[in-house]
């Protein structure tokens with residue numbers, strides 16, 4: 095059983111509009127589900143994009159920090175999602191280890207973190223990916239592939255089309271993928287996802 099991008103967006107909309115479950119609650123459910131699956135390590139590099147996939151990552155970073163883990167959080171681009179901004183505001187009260195990647199020079203710091211930490215969480219793009227990965231995002235994806243010790247993608251490896259599994263320019267090669275609610279169509283038999291685990295979202299089935 096797998097879902098298309100459109101079916102997943104429908105499930106999110108049904109949960110938020112029909113059942114009045116606010117997106118931040120769905121994000122927190124996902125984050126806790128992911129935390130419970132991946133908390134067996136000591137040090138993490140969390141790489142976040144501009145949308146709700148990034149929001150998931152920042153919320154997971156909070157739970158890891160509150161449970162005594164070493165966490166470096168990187169944010170690429172500018173936070174567009176309300177839920178990402180809210181989670182960043184909270185995380186900023188807990189740590190100064192939050193770094194913005196605004197240009198290629200900032201990637202040096204990311205590489206140092208990737209090399210020294212046990213695990214990298216890829217939270218750059220989820221099912222919101224809508225075009226080819228280029229520019230700074232492409233450089234960040236390449237840095238993860240070249241320097242990460244062990245890569246866990248959140249929802250879907252960044253750079254993969256959720257419906258077709260096609261690599262849009264550049265994509266993260268994941269050791270594992272923590273997919274939210276249900277595996278997406280483009281992930282079925284797609285070796286780039288590594289081992290797939292379904293994460294509870296707390297959204298009613300439709």
Ligand SMILES: NC(=O)C1=CN([C@@H]2O[C@H](COP(=O)(O)OP(=O)(O)OC[C@H]3O[C@@H](n4cnc5c(N)ncnc54)[C@H](O)[C@@H]3O)[C@@H](O)[C@H]2O)[C@@H](O)CC1
Pocket residue numbers: 106116117118120121124143144145146147148149150174175218219220221222223224225226227228231248249250274295
């Ligand atoms: N309530 C919800 O909607 C929930 C969403 N969830 C997470 O939210 C993700 C979807 O979030 P979003 O729709 O915000 O988008 P994403 O976080 O997947 O993508 C981030 C942003 O990147 C931009 N983008 C797309 N392709 C790009 C490219 N090639 N280069 C540069 N920027 C690009 C898009 O405008 C998007 O806003 C899911 O994959 C999942 O991880 C989960 O938190 C569960 C709840």
Ligand SMILES: [K+]
Pocket residue numbers: 147216217218219220247248249250251252
């Ligand atoms: K991702």
